[in-house]
Amino acid sequence: MPQESHRRLVQELTSRGYNAEREAVTLLANAGNPELAAEAAADAAGDAFVVTVDHARTALEDDLLGGDPDSEATPDELSHPETPEGAPDLAEKVPTDMGGENDPTPAEELLTDDGDSSPESAEAGRDGSVVSTGAKNSENRSKEAGSGVETEGSTNSSSPTATADAVGNRSPPAPEIANDVTGRSTGTGQYEEFVGTFQDRYERLSGLLRGRVNHRPAEAIQSMPGGSDAEMIGLVDDIRSTASGHWIVELEDTTGTFPCLIMKDRAFAPLVDDLLLDECLAVQGTLADDGGIMFVDSLHFPDVPRTHKPNTADRHVQAALISDVHVGSQEFAQGAWDRFAEWLHTPEAKSVEYLLIGGDMVEGVGVYPDQDEELDIVDIYEQYEAFAEELKKVPGDMEIVMIPGNHDAVRLAEPQPAFTEELRDIMSAHDARFTGNPSTVTVEGVSVLMYHGVSLDEVIAELPEEKASYDEPHKAMYQLLKKRHVAPQYGGHTRVAPEETDYLVIDEVPDVFHTGHVHKLGWGKYHNVLAVNSGCWQEQTDFQKSVNIDPDYGYAPILDLDTLDMTVRKFV
Numbered sequence: 001m002p003q004e005s006h007r008r009l010v011q012e013l014t015s016r017g018y019n020a021e022r023e024a025v026t027l028l029a030n031a032g033n034p035e036l037a038a039e040a041a042a043d044a045a046g047d048a049f050v051v052t053v054d055h056a057r058t059a060l061e062d063d064l065l066g067g068d069p070d071s072e073a074t075p076d077e078l079s080h081p082e083t084p085e086g087a088p089d090l091a092e093k094v095p096t097d098m099g100g101e102n103d104p105t106p107a108e109e110l111l112t113d114d115g116d117s118s119p120e121s122a123e124a125g126r127d128g129s130v131v132s133t134g135a136k137n138s139e140n141r142s143k144e145a146g147s148g149v150e151t152e153g154s155t156n157s158s159s160p161t162a163t164a165d166a167v168g169n170r171s172p173p174a175p176e177i178a179n180d181v182t183g184r185s186t187g188t189g190q191y192e193e194f195v196g197t198f199q200d201r202y203e204r205l206s207g208l209l210r211g212r213v214n215h216r217p218a219e220a221i222q223s224m225p226g227g228s229d230a231e232m233i234g235l236v237d238d239i240r241s242t243a244s245g246h247w248i249v250e251l252e253d254t255t256g257t258f259p260c261l262i263m264k265d266r267a268f269a270p271l272v273d274d275l276l277l278d279e280c281l282a283v284q285g286t287l288a289d290d291g292g293i294m295f296v297d298s299l300h301f302p303d304v305p306r307t308h309k310p311n312t313a314d315r316h317v318q319a320a321l322i323s324d325v326h327v328g329s330q331e332f333a334q335g336a337w338d339r340f341a342e343w344l345h346t347p348e349a350k351s352v353e354y355l356l357i358g359g360d361m362v363e364g365v366g367v368y369p370d371q372d373e374e375l376d377i378v379d380i381y382e383q384y385e386a387f388a389e390e391l392k393k394v395p396g397d398m399e400i401v402m403i404p405g406n407h408d409a410v411r412l413a414e415p416q417p418a419f420t421e422e423l424r425d426i427m428s429a430h431d432a433r434f435t436g437n438p439s440t441v442t443v444e445g446v447s448v449l450m451y452h453g454v455s456l457d458e459v460i461a462e463l464p465e466e467k468a469s470y471d472e473p474h475k476a477m478y479q480l481l482k483k484r485h486v487a488p489q490y491g492g493h494t495r496v497a498p499e500e501t502d503y504l505v506i507d508e509v510p511d512v513f514h515t516g517h518v519h520k521l522g523w524g525k526y527h528n529v530l531a532v533n534s535g536c537w538q539e540q541t542d543f544q545k546s547v548n549i550d551p552d553y554g555y556a557p558i559l560d561l562d563t564l565d566m567t568v569r570k571f572v
Contacts, residue, residue, distance in 0.1 A: 020051040021392060021429065027056040050392055170397040172317065172353035176442040177401075180435045181415040181503045193498035198235065198278075198490075199254060201502040205280035205484060206233040206253075208302040213282045219255035226289040232258060233282045239275055247272045248293075251281060260285065260294045268299060273464050274479065279488040302484035304527040310511035313444035313561035318351045320344070321557045323358030323452070323516025324536035326407065327390055328383035330376045331539040332363070336554030339571040341393035352558060354443050355398050358516040358534060359405025359452035361387045361427070367407050374541050380409050384426045392429045400432035401441050405452040405517060413497035414438075414454065414487055414504060438486050438503065440510060444561045449510035453517030453533065455480070455487035455494045460518075462489065470549070473533035474522040477513055481506065481526050512559065519544070519551035523566060530564055532557050 020028075024041065031037035040059035045051045187193050206215065213231040221230050234251030241247055247262040247269070260283050262269055275281070282300040287293070322340075326332055343349055362383035363375060377383045394400070404410040404419060411417065418434040419427070427434075435441065438451035459476040460468045468476035480486050484506040487494045496504070513531045521535035535552040544551060554572035559565075 021053055021396070023053045024051050024056040027053065027060060031060060170350075170353045170395065172399045173444070175354070175399060175401055175433060177433065177435045178440040178442070179503055179507075180418070180439045181499065182418040182434075182436045184499075184501075185415075185417055185497070186500050187498040189498065193500075196500060197496070197498045197502050200500065201485070201505055202235055202254065202280065204502065204505050204507060205302050206282075208484060209233050209280065209282040209300060212300050213284055215282070217255040218251070218253050218258040221258050221287070221294070222256065222291070224287060224291060226287050226291040228287045228291070229285075230287050230294050231282070231284045232260070232294070233280065234258070236275055236277050236279050236281055239272065239277070249275065249281070249283075249296075251283065258294065259292070260296050261288075262296045262299070266296070271299060274301075274467060274482070276459070276462055276483070276489040278490045279483045279485065301482045303482050304484075304509050304529055306527050308509050308528045310528050310530070310564055311445045311447065312511075312564060313446055315444070315562060316351055317353050317444055317561050319354035319356055319443060319448070319559045319561055320352050321356050321358070321448075321512075321514050321532055321534045321559055322537070323514075323534045324360040324405065324407075324519055324538060325357070325387065325390070326360055326363045326536065326538035327387040328375060328377040329363035329538050329541065330374050331541050332376065333537045333539050333553045333572065336571040337390060337537050338393065340554070340556050340569075341390070343569070343571070344395050344398070353398055354561075355394060355400045356441060356443075356448060356450060356514060357400065357402045358450055358514055359403050359437060360407040360516065360536075361402065361404075362407060362409075363538075364407035364409065368543050371543070374543065381426065384409075384423055388427045388429055391427060391432070394430065396430050398430070399443070400430050401450070402427075402432055402434055403437040403439055403450050403452060405437065406454050411497070413495040415497065415499065416452075436503070440508070446512060446561045446564070447508070447510045448512040448514055449486075449506065450514050451480075451486045453515035455489070456515065456518050456533075458487075458489055458492045458494055470518055470520050472522050473515070473518050473520045474524045474526075474531040477515060477531040477533065478524075478526040481509075481513060481529055481531065511564065519549060519553070521552035521555050521557075521568070523557065523568070530559075530566065532559075532566070 020041075028034055028037040028041055037056075037059050041051050041055045044055040044058040187197075209215075210233065213233060215231055215233045216224075218232065218234065221232060224230060232251055232253070234253045234257070236249060237252040237257050238250035239247065242261075245264045247264070249260045249262060249272070250257050251260055262272055280302055283294065283296045284298045284300075285294040285296040288295065325337070344352060344355075362380070363371070363377075364383070365371070365375070365378070365380050372378060377386055391400070402419070404416050406412060408416075408419070409423060410419060414437065416437040418424075418436050424434055435450075438449060441448045441450055453473075456468075456473060456476045459479050460470060460473075462468075463476070463479060468479055480488070485502075486504045486506065487496060490496055510529060513529055515531075515533050516536065518533060519536040519538065520533060523530065523532045525531070534557050535555040537553055538551060539553055540549070540551055554570060556569045556571065558567045558569055560567075
């Protein structure tokens with residue numbers, strides 16, 4: 001918790017309309033006269049949004065203040081301003097009453113203020129009025145989440161004008177991090193290491209299936225007489241159709257492979273469309289008379305149990321789930337980001353104590369053809385410095401967790417370790433927690449599986465549109481939960497690093513699954529797991545136009561950790 005002197009100083013600054021870096025607060029609090037120091041620092045900041053360390057040092061150069069500008073005292077947590085009573089709110093919000101996978105909200109609950117039953121019927125104007133324009137893709141999202149639309153208006157104000165008292169001081173407990181490859185990577189790219197990764201994948205995923213089937217190794221099944229009942233767990237090695245329209249699925253375990261025939265007239269035959277190479281599967285069936293193939297009677301995925309009961313926080317606290325900020329791009333949505341950061345300082349956001357960022361902090365360099373023509377900042381380190389400045393606009397007393405993405409300056413192969421020490425130092429403004437991609441982050445007892453989402457491209461490309469699409473990215477996430485692996489298919493665009501442990505396996509069922517990457521907003525529940533793809537903070541680039549990507553930018557899903565209900569706020 002902040003010391004009383006720090007709190008008074010922050011209140012003094014915010015009463016003048018300023019935020020402040022924590023280090024600056026510490027320096028000013030050590031002055032002989034903190035109130036006079038705050039006044040001098042505010043004068044030094046001028047029209048700036050944030051009082052920085054440099055402003056504090058300038059103020060402390062006056063001997064009358066009696067401070068030590070080189071003090072190494074540890075900075076305390078910082079309280080932040082709120083919007084004064086009567087000021088306009090900053091965001092359109094889309095409240096969602098999250099239903100189950102097949103439990104949409106009744107149509108009458110989707111009615112907006114003007115009686116229009118379309119879930120696309122309302123969007124806020126800048127003056128807070130309701131206009132019938134519709135939020136992009138809201139129809140798809142509402143089908144999964146049962147969302148109505150309520151509007152609150154927004155403002156272009158660039159500096160906070162409220163006091164810290166009403167916001168209070170956030171003091172959330174630190175998140176717990178699990179399944180982080182950072183500092184544990186052992187792979188050197190040798191063939192044997194890849195074999196070890198897949199063996200680990202098989203052992204862990206097959207363990208999830210052994211309670212459903214009486215597994216026999218492929219080698220043992222090959223020696224069984226024709227007509228025998230057989231059950232096997234294996235990784236999908238091949239999928240092919242026969243001349244008659246049936247399907248042959250080759251399964252591989254640690255002893256060999258065995259072919260399994262799925263007849264096209266079986267009730268579960270459509271599940272073949274859900275299969276990806278290298279995922280783990282269990283089958284039950286009967287061997288042909290010659291014993292050379294198994295006629296499949298049923299198949300099973302590792303899946304999330306339908307009885308899964310998610311954990312919730314024991315107090316009302318919220319987390320903002322965002323991704324794909326892309327600072328450094330000419331299309332970085334600066335205005336939307338500023339409105340989001342400012343909203344976090346208002347009383348309405350006082351319960352938002354966590355910010356979970358799912359990768360792609362910056363635009364990067366050389367990620368796609370001719371990217372340099374779309375960069376506002378061409379140096380990768382300068383991009384991270386610019387991102388750090390944007391992060392300073394977020395309240396300093398929030399807990400922030402960041403994983404990398406494919407645009408970030410880390411290795412592309414997954415699992416990705418966290419940012420290097422050099423990049424962490426650049427982004428150290430709020431003592432954010434840096435972890436690998438993927439990682440499981442537990443906040444207030446709620447486990448959030450954070451994965452940037454590169455494999456979603458592959459899932460969407462391979463599966464039927466009704467099962468996975470860019471317009472409904474959460475449905476592709478359902479497939480990953482069903483397969484209990486965030487990147488099941490090997491050899492495509494998703495690069496995989498060989499590790500002793502396959503960090504991409506979903507061992508424990510998360511309460512929330514958070515991804516980004518595809519720049520589309522979508523959410524829903526799969527077997528009581530909330531799946532959220534949080535959109536982006538980058539407007540459409542020329543490259544995205546060329547590949548027909550229309551991004552959903554400027555959205556911030558706000559998750560109630562005590563109920564797992566979610567409100568999506570729009571800042572454009």
